[in-house]
Amino acid sequence: MSDLTLILLAAGNSVRFGQSIKKQWLRIGHKPLWQFVADNFKQSNNFCKIIVVSSKDDIPFMQNYASYTFVSGGETRQESLKNALKEVESSYVLVSDIARACITSEMLQRIVSQKSKADVVVPYLPVSDTVVYENSTIDREKVKLIQTPQLSKTSILKSALDTNQTFTDESSAIVTNGGTRVFVLGDKNAHKITFVEDLHKIPCLSAPSGDTLSGNGFDVHAFDEKGDMWLGGIKIESEFGFKAHSDGDVALHSLIDALLGAAGMGDIGMMFPDNDERYKDIDSKKLLEHVVEKINNFGFSIINVDITIAAQQPRIGKYKTKMREVISEILGIDMARVNIKATTTEKLGFIGRAEGVGVLANANLKYFNYKEIG
Template identity: 70%
Template structure:
């Protein structure tokens, strides 16, 4: 019985996809695309191990979804593959791209049935259009559109990738290294997502869930007699600031936690540790902007936020509209979807004694609906 590891490449930046979202984070129901593809493959029972390559920024979030082996990708597809092969100890390895999302069990079975016949098994499609290369018409019968997944003898692929050349698929590397490959007829349904319009060619993908995802954030900061005060992204006229590692904007910190909670991405201390010197005195608006970009990459859309600021001092009534406008500009939503409320604690507790400020924030997210593009 042959042993096989599946490597799914998902470390790309989706630069050709023309949207803020990374295509590996498009949702199928409530699952990201990479998880949808991996789960379909896992259910076949053909694989002894599944490896997902990913950018470093994505790996920790991916771990919330599944227990696959996650490997940091490289700057190129080939480097990502080489990184993954360090974790492969099976006789054979099947390599595919997460963007080739509608691979079915029958196709996998067909590829695997050729195991042992060559160093690489390669699915391909015939060309039906006229092909012109360098202003000369060439015989289209001699041209093949190569697909993934490709099944390779692990030792042959590892040896081939020791070469300095860059290859766009596994079989080309193996052949250049003196190995053999076998071509088998592929499937049109195994189309790869490269551009937005490719989504319409994949019938196996269902629409994302329409669920609303809610999160709550809470933060407090004591006053400090040094520095300036920033609250809700706005400089407040005050003789004191907040005691904090960053600029101490307690409203934005609570909002960050609410957004992270809605997305299931942990908390502010995990994303922006207060023991990391690079966040010393950090502008909280920039931290919020970093998170908003990440949320978009991961396929989330911000619906609305609601922030309650509890303080005896300073009085913030005159600043609320400016806060709404500032926060809405960072979140990329209309100002009416950002609500700011102010209250006191009726002289009770540390807030009532005028020693600091507390903030509760709520945020709602939805999945990006790629079916409406």
């Protein structure tokens, strides 16, 4: 049985990446980057456990993709690593960053083959350019560009990180703590994705799938004599409001479900439970804004939406254009790609009896195509 655990760090917020998408959710075909990297490691070596460290909010969605062990990250890389090490029982641990996507099996085997030689095994690249530190030219033969993954003795790494001092990699912590380090040649193709332009330096990443992802949502709300009526993001002239935990905007609720359905992210009740006081009487536009942000973070772009409002009353014909304006602004798409339709049920059912409103929504998404970035 293998005595080596893999930890993949993917809890960053991608601030320096400069895009709405988190870089760990870039798609290679249909796979998000974190899964692509984890699967490649799994194929290259027999690990006893693979741990993916991510933000707490991302983990429920990640669990829809793969059955790896998921751990919530901390405020820093080092805190995230310490959280993951609590789940490690093997003698050795290999730590890498999801952003370093192109680790070849040859590079990995060079690292693993040296595990008995020191407390930590570190891949590096030599420097070919002249190196100046402050105002002095130094010997470039003594300079190494450090990469991941790094392989450590688990007990040594845990001990080295039991400090308030901050380290940028595992080997620095271990050497500072009196441990030993051995270097192996890395790979220039194992370039780390930090800025969006780094994507052009990553040879192993193919384009995201061009498939269209579709979802639908359906919601109903009964009328309530109390409160204002909000529908499609705007206030409607009506003697009724809606019975609901939030403001009751049944059109936006249906749209949220359609967006979440297309992204495979569950439903509105999972994301905004109706027993959570944070959402009591909340403006549904804020809920939609949150969903759009999360969808963009997770690598999706919105193509278009189509909403059918079934109501005997109120009549909404004069409100449709304003609804489209409000919704298109939140979704970040042209108004022409937001369609609003209105119908009645010919006085049949609860809608026909003017007891409430029902809405059916459809949404189409695609993956964010980073290959199109100049």
